[in-house]
Amino acid sequence: xxxxxxxxxxxxxxxxxxxxxxxxxxxxxxxxxxxxxxxxxxxxxxxxxxxxxxxxxxxxxxxxxxxxxxxxxxxxxxxxxxxxxxxxxxxxxxxxxxxxxxxxxxxxxxxxxxxxxxxxxxxxxxxxxxxxxxxxxxxxxxxxxxxxxxxxxxxxxxxxxxxxxxxxxxxxxxxxxxxxxxxxxxxxxxxxxxxxxxxxxxxxxxxxxxxxxxxxxxxxxxxxxxxxxxxxxxxxxxxxxxxxxxxxxxxxxxxxxxxxx
Amino acid sequence: xxxxxxxxxxxxxxxxxxxxxxxxxxxxxxxxxxxxxxxxxxxxxxxxxxxxxxxxxxxxxxxxxxxxxxxxxxxxxxxxxxxxxxxxxxxxxxxxxxxxxxxxxxxxxxxxxxxxxxxxxxxxxxxxxxxxxxxxxxxxxxxxxxxxxxxxxxxxxxxxxxxxxxxxxxxxxxxxxxxxxxxxxxxxxxxxxxxxxxxxxxxxxxxxxxxxxxxxxxxxxxxxxxxxxxxxxxxxxxxxxxxxxxxxxxxxxxxxxxxxxxxxxxxxxxxxxxxxxxxxxx
Amino acid sequence: xxxxxxxxxxxxxxxxxxxxxxxxxxxxxxxxxxxxxxxxxxxxxxxxxxxxxxxxxxxxxxxxxxxxxxxxxxxxxxxxxxxxxxxxxxxxxxxxxxxxxxxxxxxxxxxxxxxxxxxxxxxxxxxxxxxxxxxxxxxxxxxxxxxxxxxxxxxxxxxxxxxxxxxxxxxxxxxxxxxxxxxxxxxxxxxxxxxxxxxxxxxxxxxxxxxxxxxxxxxxxxxxxxxxxxxxxxxxxxxxxxxxxxxxxxxxxxxxxxxxxxxxxxxxxxxxxxxxxxxxxxxxxxxxxx
Numbered sequence: 001x002x003x004x005x006x007x008x009x010x011x012x013x014x015x016x017x018x019x020x021x022x023x024x025x026x027x028x029x030x031x032x033x034x035x036x037x038x039x040x041x042x043x044x045x046x047x048x049x050x051x052x053x054x055x056x057x058x059x060x061x062x063x064x065x066x067x068x069x070x071x072x073x074x075x076x077x078x079x080x081x082x083x084x085x086x087x088x089x090x091x092x093x094x095x096x097x098x099x100x101x102x103x104x105x106x107x108x109x110x111x112x113x114x115x116x117x118x119x120x121x122x123x124x125x126x127x128x129x130x131x132x133x134x135x136x137x138x139x140x141x142x143x144x145x146x147x148x149x150x151x152x153x154x155x156x157x158x159x160x161x162x163x164x165x166x167x168x169x170x171x172x173x174x175x176x177x178x179x180x181x182x183x184x185x186x187x188x189x190x191x192x193x194x195x196x197x198x199x200x201x202x203x204x205x206x207x208x209x210x211x212x213x214x215x216x217x218x219x220x221x222x223x224x225x226x227x228x229x230x231x232x233x234x235x236x237x238x239x240x241x242x243x244x245x246x247x248x249x250x251x252x253x254x255x256x257x258x259x260x261x
Numbered sequence: 262x263x264x265x266x267x268x269x270x271x272x273x274x275x276x277x278x279x280x281x282x283x284x285x286x287x288x289x290x291x292x293x294x295x296x297x298x299x300x301x302x303x304x305x306x307x308x309x310x311x312x313x314x315x316x317x318x319x320x321x322x323x324x325x326x327x328x329x330x331x332x333x334x335x336x337x338x339x340x341x342x343x344x345x346x347x348x349x350x351x352x353x354x355x356x357x358x359x360x361x362x363x364x365x366x367x368x369x370x371x372x373x374x375x376x377x378x379x380x381x382x383x384x385x386x387x388x389x390x391x392x393x394x395x396x397x398x399x400x401x402x403x404x405x406x407x408x409x410x411x412x413x414x415x416x417x418x419x420x421x422x423x424x425x426x427x428x429x430x431x432x433x434x435x436x437x438x439x440x441x442x443x444x445x446x447x448x449x450x451x452x453x454x455x456x457x458x459x460x461x462x463x464x465x466x467x468x469x470x471x472x473x474x475x476x477x478x479x480x481x482x483x484x485x486x487x488x489x490x491x492x493x494x495x496x497x498x499x500x501x502x503x504x505x506x507x508x509x510x511x512x513x514x515x516x517x518x519x520x521x522x523x524x525x526x527x528x529x530x531x532x533x534x535x536x537x538x539x540x541x542x543x
Numbered sequence: 544x545x546x547x548x549x550x551x552x553x554x555x556x557x558x559x560x561x562x563x564x565x566x567x568x569x570x571x572x573x574x575x576x577x578x579x580x581x582x583x584x585x586x587x588x589x590x591x592x593x594x595x596x597x598x599x600x601x602x603x604x605x606x607x608x609x610x611x612x613x614x615x616x617x618x619x620x621x622x623x624x625x626x627x628x629x630x631x632x633x634x635x636x637x638x639x640x641x642x643x644x645x646x647x648x649x650x651x652x653x654x655x656x657x658x659x660x661x662x663x664x665x666x667x668x669x670x671x672x673x674x675x676x677x678x679x680x681x682x683x684x685x686x687x688x689x690x691x692x693x694x695x696x697x698x699x700x701x702x703x704x705x706x707x708x709x710x711x712x713x714x715x716x717x718x719x720x721x722x723x724x725x726x727x728x729x730x731x732x733x734x735x736x737x738x739x740x741x742x743x744x745x746x747x748x749x750x751x752x753x754x755x756x757x758x759x760x761x762x763x764x765x766x767x768x769x770x771x772x773x774x775x776x777x778x779x780x781x782x783x784x785x786x787x788x789x790x791x792x793x794x795x796x797x798x799x800x801x802x803x804x805x806x807x808x809x810x811x812x813x814x815x816x817x818x819x820x821x822x823x824x825x826x827x828x829x830x831x832x833x
Contacts, residue, residue: 066718084720096711100733100810102823112729113721122827139824141816283657307677369571376793380752381767381786383759384774389595464666471672472759472771479669483760486672494673498665505664 016040020072031222032058047208055223089163095150097142104138128156148179166198309492317496335478342401343462350409358417379404401465405458412454416447601780623765630689631750638694642701685757692753693746700742704735737808
């Protein structure tokens with residue numbers, strides 16, 4: 001059984017926790033996730049890494065409330081997760097912008113759904129677009145934006161609600177390496193600034209370690225959390241840290257865990 | 262759960278779950294309809310009783326069997342008209358795709374033909390081709406021409422650049438590119454056009470029959486309607502529907518067979534057939 | 544040769560493009576005129592039977608007659624088009640309404656499916672004589688026929704548009720805890736607009752055909768009746784003038800629908816995107832300056 005992780009001794013700092021979380025599909029014939037335990041401290045950046053079918057995306061969806069667990073319970077800010085909620089915001093691999101709305105209107109979408117956007121909301125949306133470098137494209141339509149730009153709009157939309165739990169499911173996977181690197185750096189900076197707790201799903205080991213404070217290594221068949229690796233490297237993280245000895249030791253560690261199962 | 266040991270049992274359960282609810286609903290609707298007319302809730306002049314329709318069906322299809330001649334006449338008109346329209350449409354589309362100049366000169370006239378409602382030509386067509394089947398076939402051909410033409414042309418002209426490069430790198434001649442690349446790539450769209458064309462051909466045949474004819478399902482319907490024999494008219498409508506269904510499913514069948522790569526089970530079947538042919542050659 | 548001569552000035556290139564187009568139009572016009580002249584000539588020397596090929600000069604004379612001298616075509620055009628629009632609107636409301644209803648209700652969909660298949664296979668126009676006999680001669684049966692003929696495309700398209708909303712988008716809305724009404728208003732409806740517009744285009748074309756058929760049977764008024772009467776009297780020139788009137792009408796409808804689509808489904812057009820982009824920018828930046 002994997003070790004429950006309490007990164008710091010003060011438990012009231014735990015914002016997301018899961019006990020014995022499991023999810024099966026197709027009347028029990030597909031075990032997507034089995035017996036997951038975790039306690040995540042506020043402000044952590046957690047990576048979920050593993051091969052296809054290890055349940056990392058499933059775990060993310062369980063935390064977001066989009067799907068219910070078949071067993072176990074997940075709590076966010078002390079209350080159990082029963083469905084999508086205001087304090088959790090999620091970003092997917094596809095930008096999924098609405099073609100008939102401009103960039104800024106897409107960013108304002110979550111605010112619109114929860115009421116009428118105020119002037120403050122609109123200013124915030126604009127500032128977020130500035131944050132991701134798209135202030136000149138605020139009134140452009142998705143069809144006029146490249147894939148990377150669309151994902152940046154989706155990132156701004158993620159941050160619009162001010163939710164402090166951010167879930168990202170391989171958000172930059174479809175982009176080219178340079179854009180991905182740039183956006184990863186931006187993401188880390190923003191999460192740090194805002195003080196949010198982030199969960200980031202990826203199948204790239206180096207990326208997982210580079211971004212995170214903790215790496216949840218998951219294995220498949222059946223999907224489960226094999227190990228949680230603490231990443232004690234300095235913040236803010238320079239790109240160059242990927243060549244350091246400590247970094248590569250962590251990569252080894254994760255690889256070994258994945259290889260064992 | 263169900264005992265699915267024998268195929269027969271399986272089909273019985275399939276029938277009960279899939280088909281039976283529809284049959285039950287249909288029976289209930291017919292019964293309600295009958296009731297509504299019998300109690301005078303709906304006047305029987307406009308909407309006849311199902312029992313009367315049933316009687317008309319028996320008379321037309323079984324007792325006197327008058328309908329079959331008309332059925333085949335309309336079916337023939339639609340199919341022949343479609344074939345003529347399709348042949349001309351496909352030839353023009355193929356020529357247009359092969360020659361840019363040809364396309365440029367044909368397109369304006371095709372557009373004019375498209376925006377004009379083909380139905381408007383009915384009286385003129387009848388004046389030209391007379392009262393027999395000829396005018397029906399002609400109208401069907403004219404109306405079915407455009408959808409087939411535009412779909413086939415679009416299909417032939419669309420360019421998948423990657424595939425085009427592949428063929429060029431293999432040193433294919435223009436003719437080979439056309440036959441092995443453009444034609445198969447155009448087939449899905451072409452068949453979509455053919456389906457539409459077939460439907461419109463039937464409409465053309467029927468409308469021409471309304472205007473002037475002695476034989477055909479359209480004429481029969483028209484005649485019964487103006488004799489206020491609504492029951493017989495609706496019974497005849499069933500024939501019309503049958504023709505439509507025959508045409509539709511024939512096209513579906515051809516589409517499935519010829520454009521086989523789109524359907525999963527057809528792909529598998531074609532794979533097996535090819536594997537066998539290959540083996541036989543070795 | 545100087546370098547400047549080798550590289551054509553941008554101005555010159557633009558002129559070439561414009562000239563090519565002009566030349567092309569002239570060529571088309573030239574060929575068209577030649578055909579017309581050949582037709583006219585062939586008719587005059589008796590090669591072409593005036594029954595089949597009314598003389599172009601006669602057709603033009605008919606145009607003059609029906610539009611200006613007698614001016615009878617205007618009333619008939621009005622008669623036909625007013626019914627067409629009424630029927631089109633009725634058919635659209637029916638089609639879109641039913642399409643949405645069925646699209647949102649899977650039980651309804653399952654039970655209606657066989658009837659929809661049968662309805663699709665039957666040429667709706669075939670019911671025209673029945674409706675005329677049942678509802679009597681006059682406008683009501685004509686409108687009924689038009690509604691019947693043109694409701695199917697909006698129905699099928701709305702059904703498709705409502706049912707084929709992108710799964711990822713639905714999940715996005717779910718993750719934002721949107722209510723059903725919000726999903727409908729902010730996602731399903733805008734998403735379905737382009738395909739519904741396409742259905743409307745087909746419906747309008749079908750409506751015109753339906754009106755013509757109704758007029759062929761009733762023979763009271765309208766362009767269809769006019770064509771029928773002229774043909775019966777072997778006045779082919781006037782019949783053709785009417786048919787070409789319908790061509791112009793059809794073309795206007797085509798362009799009109801295109802224009803409407805440009806405004807309603809603006810995000811599919813580059814020009815539309817730019818136009819609305821500027822509009823939205825002005826709206827947001829206008830009254831409240833950050």
